[in-house]
Amino acid sequence: MVSRTAGAEHWLTDPDGDALFEACDGRPRTVSLLAACLAEKPDLTVTQLLDEILRHPASRRADAAAAIAERIRIEALAPDQHELFRLLSTSGVTEFSRELAAHLAGTDSADDIIESLHAASLVTATASERWKVVPPAEADPEVMTTVVDWYRRVARIASLIHTPGRLLVTDRQIINSKSRPTLSKATALTWLETELSNLDIVQQYAYDRGWDEAVVSLEESLWVLYLHRSLPSYRERTTARAIKAAQRLGDPAAQSRAHGMRSRHLVNLRDYDEAMAEARTARRLARIAQNSELEASAFEMIARVHAEQEQWDQAKQAYRHSLAIYLHLGDLRGIAVLKHQLAKALIAGGEYNEAAELLHAALMSSIANERPRDLGNVLLDLGRLQQARHETHAAIDTYLAANRKLADTEQLVRLAQSLENLGDCYRATNNVQGATEFWQHAMDAHRNLRNFTGADLERLQSKMAELS
DSSP states (O other): OHHHOHHHHHHTTTTTTHHHHHHHTOOHHHHHHHHHHHHHOTTHHHHHHHHHHHOOOOHHHHHHHHHHHHHHHHTTHHHHHHHHHHHHHHHHHHSOHHHHHHHHTSSSOOHHHHHHHHHHEEEEEOSSEEEOOOOTOOOOOHHHHHHHHHHHHHHHHHHHHHHGGGGSHHHHHOOOOOSOOOOOOHHHHHHHTTTTHHHHHHHHHHHTTOOHHHHHHHHHHHHHHHHHHHHHHHHEEEEEEEHHHHHHHHHHHHHHHHHHHHHHHHTTTTHHEEEEEEEEHHHHHHHHHTTTHHHHHHHHHHHHHHHHHOOOOHHHHHHHHHHHHHHHTTTTHHHHHHHHHHHHHHTTTTOOOHHHHHHHHHHHHHHTEEEEEHHHHHHHHHHHHHHHHHOHHHHHHHHHHHHHHHHHHTHHHHHHHHHHHHHHHHHHTTOOHHHHHHHHHHHHHHHHHHTTTTTHHHHHHHHHHOOO
16 A cells, blocks of 8 residues: 555665554554655655654554644645645635635635626626526637636535545545634535536536536536435436546546446436446446546446345345455455445345455444444444344444444434334334334434435334334
8 A cells, every 4th residue: 555655665665664554553544644745755754754653652653643644745735735725724614715716716806706707797696695607608718717617626626625535635624623614514515506506507618618628527526416415407417418528538537437427326216227338338438448446436336236126146246346456456445345335235135144244344444444434334234234133232232333423424314224223123122112212213314304205204104103
């Protein structure tokens, strides 16, 4: 892992490599951050890093190593990235600040941007004092370039904030600062949703004028929103444009990503034949691009289509192909996620022993990699496995732990599932009060879900009626 990131010469020629790994308490995420520091600062050595870490008490060295890595990476940012980091760290919690807008648009004043665009009839104020893009048929391309570029860059920032592992700087400073208000994941998602109609208009404008890179970039940012909201009409339009734009670019990797996105969208619509065709196209293009990560993702999508149709043997085979690629890449999170997915397919097929081994491996990886969102999902399925094996008391403890992680990471759909399963466990132990309490919590969770259809409430109400 370190050799891939920092170069083999850094690790193999430095006698303190093993000592540094031990000082990090073997945490893969921390070691990865330090490797990135070595890659970004050629003059930095493992010995220098170790000397700084060892100044701290033994019990705090792993945390100190992570903090040192973050500080070094921020110091290594280019001047414009320093400014962007500062703006991200100080923007308000309810909206992207005008100062941030001005910086992204490359001018001193956000007011000047808005006024110039309004004067050119390219934007109009809405009742809620937001701005709606209204490009005329013959808009000045140079002026519209400002609009497209602004939305493209801010959408990218929003998607990066929502998935902070993709940022050059870590999420701890951007999201979890206790000393000042900062942009949050929820804020970023809300901004994308509020501006969705504008983003759609901007992408269409860019597509019509052949600005294909902007079209693809906007789509990849919008998919952060699509994964959390049911917006089928927008997904169909923007993804179709992205596929054609990637084709015009002649970029097989971009095409593979776009077809993979459309496959996921079609699975949600239960159009499994078309979803499978898109996933296989994504796999073929990934091979042309010689991109193993995209190929693994395509195999995972193929497996998901099979799993949705309860074709468990085919799903297991595809999951194993994807897992083998991630093992070859040494992608620790990919390995953990695929072990988890494969375990779910094994559970569905009644193969509990291998599933248990995979879930415990995924659980340990989620803890070591400091992935609370992954951890909540793994705990939920470990509880399901224990429940299927009639290990009811163990399942209760696991679901209680899952509830905390799922609530903390705002995975409300899975939280509702965990609460319902917990109620089922209490019912199995004849604890009527416990069953009623957790089923009621599950009903409350479903009522708060925006994509709720009603079937879950009816099922829970039926369970409660049986008790009474």
